[in-house]
Amino acid sequence: MTQRFDILISGASYTGAALALALTEALDGSLSIAVIDKAPAGFRPPESPRAFAIAAASRHLLEYIGVWSAVVSEAQPVSEIEITDSDLDAAVRPVLLTYENALDDNEPASHIVPDSAIAGALRGKLEAANLTFITGTQAHDFDTGPNSASVTCSSGLQLEADLVIAAEGRISRIRDQAGIKTIGWDYGQSGICTLVAHSKPHHGRAVQHFLPAGPFAILPLPGNRSCITWSEKTNEAQRIMALDEAGFLREVATRFTGRLGEITVIANPASWPLNLRLARTYIAPRLALVGDTARGVHPIAGQGLNLGMRDVAALAEIIVENARIGLPPSDPEGLVRYERWRRFDSAVSSAAFDGLNRLFSNDNPVLRSIRDAGLGLIDRLPGAKSLLVKEAAGLSGDVPRLLRGEAL
């Protein structure tokens, strides 16, 4: 038997869950919503050594869907950002750019939040929400007809919806089945993450060391703890990940500098292959893509999830506005508006992160002097720094209402 919904979201991770919760909150039962995910009922995301830089705009969305209150005790406001650019074995790492990470009203432009906290809070909220949560199966086939889109799950379950939203991450079955091509490339790098405890306080300062192999970020967490997010060439990352505890600690310590005192690794490290993947279009009849399914970027600026939350806020705003004037979620003009709103902005951001990675992840002396001059210039221009902070907070451009802290 086929089950029918107004909106079907495939993927219940960060963006799929956030979208489902935002729509449920705003629509108050006026449209039926279903979410599918392959993890079984009662699943709790495993402990993760990763932490996210959550921009102020994304925090506003998490507040609206009631998730921020569940993670705030584990979130560290970032008070200051410091950027260095030097060789791994340089005796000192000169600070090229430093700025206060606060918006005009002193609101922090970003917080660092453990992955496990956000993933767990979203999952808990989703399970309690007024929607249909189909667990333990995944979308397998996707098709569209004149009156609905249909999804067949791996379990054989048949679903129909007015609009299907793919929030399936970078590898998306529904995106492929809809014939939407992607462009992109591998960076030949892996992102390594771990958590460390240190004997001295970080005072909320986030540090980005641009090292020749890639950025090494020290992201502050509550207490004397930080998350390390670090890019290395793939072969070197594999070597580092294969080291024993003492060997791994030595690699971290070499890159860390001694400023935070003695360090201890307190979480098993994990690594992710880094690549760029951009969908050629974000929509098809009765289909919209959000999050990494639309665009997966290099984590150099810690913005992948933040861009996904921008998709969520824009799409939720359009669906809710349309619903209030009697238009269906799949309204073609609404989908075109979504694509226009998000694709250009995403393409610009993706190109910027790609360019940053190319500019900084190398040891070319000419490029180094250009980038160091650029960073030095920004450091001396107070106006440039506040623009940078607003951009990183996700509050520049055409900002969807949920990201400005307004209700739908």
Ligand SMILES: Cc1cc2nc3c(=O)[nH]c(=O)nc-3n(C[C@H](O)[C@H](O)[C@H](O)COP(=O)(O)OP(=O)(O)OC[C@H]3O[C@@H](n4cnc5c(N)ncnc54)[C@H](O)[C@@H]3O)c2cc1C
């Ligand atoms: C090392 C690293 C550090 C990062 N740091 C940051 C940061 O500081 N700040 C930031 O903003 N971003 C950061 N990111 C990016 C961020 O992790 C991603 O943008 C984010 O995870 C994307 O979320 P998503 O919900 O779109 O997709 P995913 O998290 O990939 O989730 C996809 C979900 O869909 C499900 N799924 C897949 N296929 C199907 C199917 N066929 N049917 C049903 N379900 C399906 C999966 O099981 C999963 O639950 C980082 C990334 C890396 C690799």
